[in-house]
Each structure stands twice: as structure tokens, then as C-alpha cells.
Amino acid sequence: MKVSIIIPVYNVENYLVRCLDSVTAQTCQDIECILVDDCGNDHSVQIAEDYIQAYQGPIVFKFLHHTKNRGLAAARNTGIDAATGDYLFFLDSDDTIVDDCIESLLALFGKYPDIDFAQGNILAEDGTISSYGFQREMPEYTADTAVIYRIMLSEITTVAWNRLIRRDFVLTHKLYFPEGYFTEDMYWGYFIAKHVKAVSFTHKGLYTYYINEGSMMTSPKKSTRMKWFTSRLWTSGVYLADIRKGNANKYQRQYLAVNLLSCLVELANIMSVAQWLRFWSRVCRMSLSIIHKTTWHRLLLFICLMPPVCFLASKDKIRWRIQQRIIPFV
Numbered sequence: 211m212k213v214s215i216i217i218p219v220y221n222v223e224n225y226l227v228r229c230l231d232s233v234t235a236q237t238c239q240d241i242e243c244i245l246v247d248d249c250g251n252d253h254s255v256q257i258a259e260d261y262i263q264a265y266q267g268p269i270v271f272k273f274l275h276h277t278k279n280r281g282l283a284a285a286r287n288t289g290i291d292a293a294t295g296d297y298l299f300f301l302d303s304d305d306t307i308v309d310d311c312i313e314s315l316l317a318l319f320g321k322y323p324d325i326d327f328a329q330g331n332i333l334a335e336d337g338t339i340s341s342y343g344f345q346r347e348m349p350e351y352t353a354d355t356a357v358i359y360r361i362m363l364s365e366i367t368t369v370a371w372n373r374l375i376r377r378d379f380v381l382t383h384k385l386y387f388p389e390g391y392f393t394e395d396m397y398w399g400y401f402i403a404k405h406v407k408a409v410s411f412t413h414k415g416l417y418t419y420y421i422n423e424g425s426m427m428t429s430p431k432k433s434t435r436m437k438w439f440t441s442r443l444w445t446s447g448v449y450l451a452d453i454r455k456g457n458a459n460k461y462q463r464q465y466l467a468v469n470l471l472s473c474l475v476e477l478a479n480i481m482s483v484a485q486w487l488r489f490w491s492r493v494c495r496m497s498l499s500i501i502h503k504t505t506w507h508r509l510l511l512f513i514c515l516m517p518p519v520c521f522l523a524s525k526d527k528i529r530w531r532i533q534q535r536i537i538p539f540v
Contacts, residue, residue: 211296211319213312214377215243216289217303218282219258221250225304225422226257232306232418238313239268244292246285247275254303283387283394286370290386293377300371304422308333311416315374318410322351325408327375330416332367340419342367348411356459358406363461364538368399372417379405388448391441393469400449400465432480439476439485442469443492450496460540467511467537470496474515474524490516507539 215233219226233243245262247255255275262271274288286300297316301307311330318328332343344366352358362368370387379385383405387394449466452458470493477486493515497508514523514532522528 211316212240212242212294213238213297213299213316213374214289214293214295215241215299215301215312216246216286216293217243217301218246218248218285218289219250219254219303220248220279220282220285221252221254222303223252223254223257225420226254227261229301229303229306230258230261232308233301234265234267234269235309236269236307236312237310238316241268241312242270242272242293242295244272244274244289246288247273248281248285249276249279281389283389283391286394287386287389290377290380296377297374298377298380299374301417302371304420305371306418306420308416308418312374314412314414314416318350318412319374322408322410324353325351325410326379326406327373327402328410328412329366329373330412330414332372333415333418335418335420337415337418339415342369342419343415344411344413348413350412351408351410353408355407358409359403359459359461361409361411362399362403362406363465368396370395370398372419375402388445391444392438393441393445396469397445397448400445400452400462403461404452435476435479436485439473439480439489442473442476443489446470446473446492446496463540464537466496467540468533470515471511471523471529471532471537474520474529475526478521478524486517505539507536510536511540 217229233241245258258273262273265271272292274292276284276288290298299312315328315330319325332340334340346365348361349357385398385401385405388397391397446466446469449462449469453462453466473489477489497512511532513519514536523532
């Protein structure tokens with residue numbers, strides 16, 4: 211079965227060869243590797259072209275080019291449209307995969323033919339299981355909808371990478387990434403969970419996640435924090451609109467609650483009264499819409515999002531306590 215590995219390329223000249231080396235080292239050989247140039251300003255494109263030209267092996271490379279910078283989500287969407295494989299695998303260009311990553315995930319599809327995706331564990335740079343990896347025992351197979359929601363929306367890191375997923379599943383449910391936002395992975399994970407019927411997990415570390423300086427996750431720039439805030443606020447509205455349609459479960463409500471709580475971290479860095487007012491206005495409207503039954507935990511969450519408590523709730527230690535002691539009961 212053919213696998214399409216999709217790699218967005220944007221200002222990764224220091225890491226790209228390392229990433230591509232991990233692709234060409236795969237023990238599975240029926241792979242097409244789709245690189246999507248998102249118009250950076252370093253030498254990444256030339257490095258990729260030189261690498262492809264020098265490569266001699268079974269993997270088929272495709273190098274697609276945007277005419278202007280459109281962001282990670284758009285690059286992944288371009289890759290989805292160009293893919294011809296039976297399965298899709300998203301790989302960030304500053305990360306790597308272990309040699310038998312694709313083979314191990316395909317083996318799970320062979321063992322459980324009805325699954326929609328298979329996912330491995332995440333490694334840190336030193337080869338140990340990352341803090342972003344599975345922190346508790348995961349089922350090798352489950353078709354229990356409640357279990358799938360619980361795992362995907364509350365127990366694992368919401369990322370698009372490190373997951374082998376059926377291409378026809380993605381296309382059937384139109385599971386593209388929202389362009390123009392930093393929260394594309396969280397958005398994608400929410401709607402993947404809505405449609406998945408069966409999944410498989412392996413505790414074997416298959417994907418090495420590197421934390422690099424200057425990434426969107428680590429940038430201290432006020433403009434970056436502002437983009438994170440507006441992205442989280444936008445996705446909160448999307449989740450709420452979906453929840454309003456009915457038949458929402460507690461994990462979807464918790465996912466929305468965590469997303470709103472995370473806005474406080476960005477607001478604390480932005481330090482804009484106007485943006486705080488924008489947040490409080492939106493939260494008040496959302497709370498009235500989602501809380502069809504008032505409980506102490508829902509009331510406590512609402513209080514934590516309002517001044518003056520919200521200024522304390524933006525602190526990591528207090529925020530984690532809210533996530534552990536209040537949000538599970540929202």
C-alpha cells in the first residue's frame with residue numbers, strides 16, 4: 211500500500227537534510243514524498259532540490275511550489291490534493307521519523323483493517339519518550355466512540371504529524387486544515403475525532419520531535435502571541451458552533467474549555483486592554499450558549515476566565531490546576 215509523506219518547507223535550511231535522511235532511510239519503500247515550498251527566505255529550496263537530484267532510490271519525490279507564503283495549513287492542503295497514496299503522513303521539516311516508522315504503522319492497518327488511522331509515540335531528541343508523547347497506556351485498537359473522544363481530545367497531544375491516516379477518509383470528510391491560523395492542528399484533531407470509527411496506537415516511539423529556537427511555539431514576539439490568541443479565539447467559535455448542533459459529549463466541551471483557558475496565556479503576553487475586553491465579551495456569549503445547565507464546575511470555570519481571577523489563571527501552575535480539577539467536570 212502506497213504512503214504519501216507530506217513535508218511543508220519554510221525556512222528550515224538547518225534541519226531539512228536531517229528530515230529527508232529519515233525519509234529515505236525508511237524500511238518501507240512504497241512511498242512518495244511530497245515537499246511543498248511555502249516561499250521562505252533562506253536556502254531550503256535549493257537544499258531540497260540538490261537532495262532530490264542526488265538521491266537514487268525507490269522513493270518518489272514531488273516538489274511543489276507556492277507562489278507566495280501561505281502558511282503551514284495551506285502547504286499541508288496542497289500536499290493532500292497532490293497525494294496519490296492510500297495513506298497520508300504529515301512530517302514537519304525540522305523533525306525526523308525512525309527507520310521503521312511507516313512500516314510499523316502499516317502493520318497496524320494490516321492487523322486491524324477497519325481503522326481510520328494509526329499513531330505511534332513521540333520521541334525527544336535524546337531518544338527517550340517525549341513529554342508530548344503518550345503519558346498513559348493506550349489501546350492498540352479501539353472502535354469505542356467514547357474512548358476515541360477521550361483519548362484524542364483529552365489524553366494525547368493534538369498534532370497532525372506522527373499519524374498515518376487513510377487518504378480516502380480525509381477526502382470523504384473534507385478534513386483540510388484551516389488556512390490563516392496557528393491552531394490548525396487542534397482544529398484538525400477535533401474534527402478527526404468526530405468522524406473516526408476505529409483507531410490503533412503503538413507505544414513504540416516512531417517520530418522525533420525537535421524544539422527549535424525561532425519556531426512559532428517558542429517565539430516571544432508580541433505579533434506571534436497575538437496570532438495565537440486570535441487563532442484560539444476563532445477555533446473556540448468553530449467548536450462552539452459545532453457543539454450547538456447537538457449531541458456534543460463532555461470531551462468536546464472540555465476541549466473548548468481548554469482552548470479558552472489557553473487564551474489567557476497569550477493575553478498575558480500581549481498586554482492589551484482592548485484584547486482582554488474582546489475576550490471577555492466573547493467568553494460571556496459563549497458561556498451563555500454552551501452552559502445549558504449550570505453546575506459548580508462550570509461556574510468556577512467562568513469565574514476563572516473573568517477579572518480579576520483570570521490574571522492569576524494565566525500562570526502555568528494555576529492554569530494546570532484548573533485543567534486538572536475543574537475542566538474534567540465541565
